[in-house]
Amino acid sequence: MGITNIFAFIGGLGGTEVMLILLVILLLFGAKRIPELAKGMGRGIREFKDATKDVKNEFESAAKEDHVKNNVK
Known part of the structure; x- marks a missing residue:
């Protein structure tokens, strides 16, 4: 995959x-720098994924709050 x-x-x-x-x-x-570059790229990708998950969770929680507020009225 x-x-x-x-x-x-x-x-x-x-x-x-x-x-x-x-x-x-x-x-x-050079052969010594390539693993360091790959590790740095991996960290960057992981931080990006974590940030997108945080934003997604904030949107979902805001949507749930709006849904609860609209159903209470």
Whole structure:
């Protein structure tokens, strides 16, 4: 599932193009920096997901409060 989502996100790139991009990234950043970059990206994605969950929960609680107020009247 994850691999297909990644390739769907990349679009029409083939296997050769993806391998070439990965090679360039490896050459630019080096083998030691890539795990640090991936960890930072993971933290950023996790924080973004947490923030969207918080916003969603606030909207849902506000909707429930409005529903309760409208049913009381």
